[in-house]
Amino acid sequence: MAALFGSRVRRLRLTAGLTQAQLGERAHTHSTRINQIERTTGHKPTLALAQALDDALQADSLLVDLWPHVYREAFPDWSRAFMDHSAQATAIWEYAAHTVPGLLQTEDYARAVLLKGRTLRTAQQLEERLAGRLGRQGRIGDPDGPDLWVVLDEAVLLRPVGGRTVMRDQLARLLRTEQEPRITLQVLPFSSGEHQAMGGSLTLLDLPDGSEVAYTEGADYGQLIEEPEEVKSYAVTYDHLRALALPPDVSLDTIRSLMEGNGLARVPSRPQRRSVAQKQLQQPGGWQLRRGSRESPRCRPRA
Numbered sequence: 001m002a003a004l005f006g007s008r009v010r011r012l013r014l015t016a017g018l019t020q021a022q023l024g025e026r027a028h029t030h031s032t033r034i035n036q037i038e039r040t041t042g043h044k045p046t047l048a049l050a051q052a053l054d055d056a057l058q059a060d061s062l063l064v065d066l067w068p069h070v071y072r073e074a075f076p077d078w079s080r081a082f083m084d085h086s087a088q089a090t091a092i093w094e095y096a097a098h099t100v101p102g103l104l105q106t107e108d109y110a111r112a113v114l115l116k117g118r119t120l121r122t123a124q125q126l127e128e129r130l131a132g133r134l135g136r137q138g139r140i141g142d143p144d145g146p147d148l149w150v151v152l153d154e155a156v157l158l159r160p161v162g163g164r165t166v167m168r169d170q171l172a173r174l175l176r177t178e179q180e181p182r183i184t185l186q187v188l189p190f191s192s193g194e195h196q197a198m199g200g201s202l203t204l205l206d207l208p209d210g211s212e213v214a215y216t217e218g219a220d221y222g223q224l225i226e227e228p229e230e231v232k233s234y235a236v237t238y239d240h241l242r243a244l245a246l247p248p249d250v251s252l253d254t255i256r257s258l259m260e261g262n263g264l265a266r267v268p269s270r271p272q273r274r275s276v277a278q279k280q281l282q283q284p285g286g287w288q289l290r291r292g293s294r295e296s297p298r299c300r301p302r303a
Contacts, residue, residue, distance in 0.1 A: 013038075016058075046131045105133065148182060151188050
């Protein structure tokens with residue numbers, strides 16, 4: 001696929017009557033980089049570069065559409081179908097048990113996480129996976145991008161991935177979600193006790209055709225669930241996680257307190273959290289959003 005991408009770039013460039021240097025100038029890169037892409041040498045193009053080339057060559061999204069396939073070999077088999085669905089999702093609902101979700105990771109945090117991957121083989125593969133992860137974050141800021149609702153286990157906040165400086169920058173990134181209307185963040189404290197998703201992370205995706213899929217993931221495995229009844233069961237599990245988690249405003253205060261070095265902020269009692277959660281889920285669209293309603297996910301309730 002990398003070779004196909006390169007040949008398409010070359011064909012489009014020649015059709016446009018451009019030299020590699022001229023294309024590099026239009027795409028804000030060096031002619032050497034264009035040569036590497038066309039000859040399939042060096043690092044694979046990032047999504048940003050694929051978009052720049054697409055625009056410069058007036059390729060009508062051909063190169064952007066090819067880009068995910070260029071990276072297919074950089075990821076384990078079990079994650080590819082999930083990434084394909086994620087790229088189309090209108091809403092993403094995620095419970096993160098161990099690390100900050102990829103869509104909200106800083107570059108340094110993402111590198112530290114990817115370095116520990118058991119399927120990682122080479123330094124080039126690391127760079128490819130990192131570029132792919134950071135590239136996918138661009139959808140969150142797009143005008144037609146998906147809504148993102150994240151429940152973070154308390155363990156995610158307390159584990160200093162990459163060291164204290166990297167973790168502090170990551171916590172700051174999470175706090176900035178307060179200014180991003182499409183993102184809702186909750187913290188699930190240890191005091192919530194046991195729950196049905198303790199075995200790993202859980203993600204649910206709302207797709208453009210009105211269907212939903214679920215995805216469960218551990219350190220070195222993943223499973224995509226598409227059977228409607230089974231997906232519905234995971235959706236109910238996710239509702240329970242949201243009900244157990246701290247309200248969004250308290251969750252941000254908790255993260256802010258950690259950054260200030262004060263440990264976790266004062267956590268409301270479990271009955272208090274249940275009361276808040278019930279009010280939240282009883283708002284128009286609350287339970288229906290996760291139980292199969294096909295209303296726009298952007299009408300989701302806010303605590």
